[in-house]
Each structure stands twice: as structure tokens, then as C-alpha cells.
Amino acid sequence: MRPNRFYNVIRIGPVQVGTHRDRLGRTKHTAVCTAPGCDFATAPYASRAAAELAARTHRCNPR
Numbered sequence: 001m002r003p004n005r006f007y008n009v010i011r012i013g014p015v016q017v018g019t020h021r022d023r024l025g026r027t028k029h030t031a032v033c034t035a036p037g038c039d040f041a042t043a044p045y046a047s048r049a050a051a052e053l054a055a056r057t058h059r060c061n062p063r
């Protein structure tokens with residue numbers, strides 16, 4: 001699932017990290033790869049740092 005109300009979006013290589021609120025109003029952070037052919041997306045993290053780390057360690061291999 002890709003939340004559609006991202007804010008504080010940054011880009012790390014092809015991966016975007018954004019902050020959003022979940023359905024319970026909690027702040028969550030998700031990394032999503034925007035490269036064509038790559039479906040990488042993390043589950044929402046409670047920690048921004050964790051989401052950014054996941055973005056940095058993603059090994060993108062688009063075709």
C-alpha cells in the first residue's frame with residue numbers, strides 16, 4: 001500500500017522517503033523506490049531514521 005499524503009519527502013538515489021499518518025493518526029515513515037520496474041517499498045516505520053536507512057541500503061536492480 002502506498003500512502004498518498006506524504007510530506008517531508010526526500011530522495012536517496014531512486015528511493016523516496018516520506019512521512020505520513022496512518023489510520024490511527026500516528027506518524028509513520030515509509031521508503032518507496034520510484035525506479036521503473038522496481039516494486040520496492042517498505043512497511044511503515046515508526047522511526048524516520050529506520051526508513052532512511054532502508055532507503056540507503058536498498059539495492060536497486062531495475063530492468
Ligand SMILES: [Zn+2]
Pocket residue numbers: 014033034035038039040058059060061062
Ligand atoms: Zn529499487
